[in-house]
Amino acid sequence: MRKKILAANWKMNLTHIEAESYMHTFLGEIGEVDDVEIVMIPPFTSIPVLAQISEKAPFIRIGAQNMHWERSGAYTGEISATMLRVLFVKYVVIGHSERRMLFGETDETVNRKVHSALEAGLRPIVCVETVLRRQLELGLKDLSVKDAVEIVIAYEPVWAIGTGRTATPAQAEEAHRFIRSVLSKMFGTGPAERVRIQYGGSVKPENAQELLRQSDIDGALIGGASLDPHSFAKIIRHAEAVLH
Ligand code: PGA
Numbered sequence: 001m002r003k004k005i006l007a008a009n010w011k012m013n014l015t016h017i018e019a020e021s022y023m024h025t026f027l028g029e030i031g032e033v034d035d036v037e038i039v040m041i042p043p044f045t046s047i048p049v050l051a052q053i054s055e056k057a058p059f060i061r062i063g064a065q066n067m068h069w070e071r072s073g074a075y076t077g078e079i080s081a082t083m084l085r086v087l088f089v090k091y092v093v094i095g096h097s098e099r100r101m102l103f104g105e106t107d108e109t110v111n112r113k114v115h116s117a118l119e120a121g122l123r124p125i126v127c128v129e130t131v132l133r134r135q136l137e138l139g140l141k142d143l144s145v146k147d148a149v150e151i152v153i154a155y156e157p158v159w160a161i162g163t164g165r166t167a168t169p170a171q172a173e174e175a176h177r178f179i180r181s182v183l184s185k186m187f188g189t190g191p192a193e194r195v196r197i198q199y200g201g202s203v204k205p206e207n208a209q210e211l212l213r214q215s216d217i218d219g220a221l222i223g224g225a226s227l228d229p230h231s232f233a234k235i236i237r238h239a240e241a242v243l244h
Contacts, residue, residue: 002196004212004239005152005219007039007063007125008226009093009200010046019046023053023060026229032059036239037219039063039091039125044079051088063091063125066099069112071120081120092117093221095139096127097158107138114139118147125152125198125221132175136182148187153179153197154221160201162224169210169217172199176216205234212242 014022019042030038040050041063054060068078084092094117095110110126117124128135132155140148155175160166167175176197183192199211200221211217219239226232 002218003037005037005196006236006239007041007221008232009041009221009223011223012043013227016046016049019049022229026233027057029233030236034059035243041065041093047087061090064089065093067092067113069116081117081122085120085122090123091125092122094124094126097129097156107135110139111141123150125154127154127156129156129158132179133182145187145191149191149194151195154200155179155197156200164202166202166207169214172211173214173216180216205231208235209238209242212239
């Protein structure tokens with residue numbers, strides 16, 4: 001059984017002060033959750049505050065939105081995997097379509113980052129959107145089977161991101177099956193069955209349950225709707241409802 005993984009990608013939103021009050025509201029609404037995995041992915045500046053909060057709510061995992069592939073060095077403005085790891089970050093988003101489109105991220109840089117993240121003990125959430133087979137084959141190139149099962153894939157059709165338009169559950173399920181078939185060729189069927197594949201793109205309380213009911217949709221990467229603690233809490237409730 002793949003545990004559903006619901007991740008809040010705040011993108012460049014919320015100060016660390018706002019993050020603190022968000023978490024107060026959010027935790028108050030969800031109580032303790034252990035049947036689905038929750039990952040908060042704030043901007044770097046809010047990671048320490050979230051790390052502190054998660055000491056009291058250990059079921060909350062923390063993710064980062066990006067990282068550099070080198071361990072350290074003269075890379076002004078960059079953050080390394082180790083820097084994230086020591087802040088108790090567990091996941092890192094790699095190759096989000098906004099980074100590919102606006103910041104020149106390529107399949108090659110994605111691949112370097114994936115290797116470097118795993119080496120540092122972080123679990124990559126690798127985003128793919130259009131040319132799925134190529135993005136998977138190049139982005140996950142030279143990974144061992146042991147590493148491959150640590151990865152989460154986020155399927156995010158670009159036309160659905162921030163637009164209010166969502167893939168239908170059937171469309172999303174079909175893409176997820178295709179992704180699993182590519183993973184299966186790369187790493188074998190058993191390992192491919194263990195990899196969690198999230199759907200992303202205008203997920204909100206109104207459509208979450210239907211999407212999460214699909215057998216190959218193992219979670220969601222949520223942007224806009226995750227900025228409101230009430231709406232993210234509702235999505236968590238829907239994810240739990242799918243299990244019962
Ligand atoms: P959205 O963003 O939910 O606002 O569409 C999803 C994402 O880009 O991760």
